[in-house]
Amino acid sequence: MKAKVHVTLKRGVLDPQGKAIEHALHTLGFGGVENVRAGKVIELDxxxxxxxxxRQEVEAMCNRLLANTVIEDYAIELVA
Amino acid sequence: MKAKVHVTLKRGVLDPQGKAIEHALHTLGFGGVENVRAGKVIELDxxxxxxxxxRQEVEAMCNRLLANTVIEDYAIELVA
Structure with a gap:
């Protein structure tokens, strides 16, 4: 079974990587871009x-290693 | 309109971050995990x-900044 874990910063947590991407996009001429947020995806078998x-196993992995639950949310997607 | 860009390493490209996560999971006792790959998600308005x-605008952003198309694939998901 395959699993995809999406790890994103919680709302309200400052995202310097997203801000840097947003700034770079503006510099490249993509002016109509806002609220850029950067996250991670971890795919595993x-x-x-x-x-x-x-699901239970992946949740344990998220809590222990994959996500910092103080500042990050995670979502688990299972593919048979 | 919101867009989510998923950037993943192409098949066959070595993924040291994924390997490190896999090793750490094994060390924590999660033995049944294989082929861990790490990628990025970029959310934007x-x-x-x-x-x-x-879609055309986001594709241009991917090709110019968000993905390194030599070693990475990207997928665009649009949410109205």
Whole structure:
């Protein structure tokens, strides 16, 4: 089973990487761009057989390693 | 209009960040994890009114700044 984990900064947390991208886009002439936010995606293959077990395992991974839950949110997407 | 750009390394390109995450997960006891790949998501707000114009603009941004098309693929997701 494949899983995709989307890790994004929580609302209200300053995103310097997103701000830098926004500034660079403006400099390149893309003026109509706002609120740029940068996040991460982590794709992984799991040996877990059923979806419930897989989701539980990936949630544990997110809480322990993949996301900093103080400032980041995560979303898990499972693909059979 | 909102856009999400997913930037991932092309197949076959070595992904040291993904390898490091995989190794760390194994160390934490998550043995059943393989083929970990790390990518980026960039979320942005656009002033472009219609979807075709928005997609064209975001594609130009990807080619000029957001993705390194030699080693990375990108996928654009538009949300009205």
């Amino acid at each position: 799991l040996t877990a057989a059923d979806e419930a077990a897989a | 656009l002033t472009a009114a219609d979807e075709a114009a928005a």
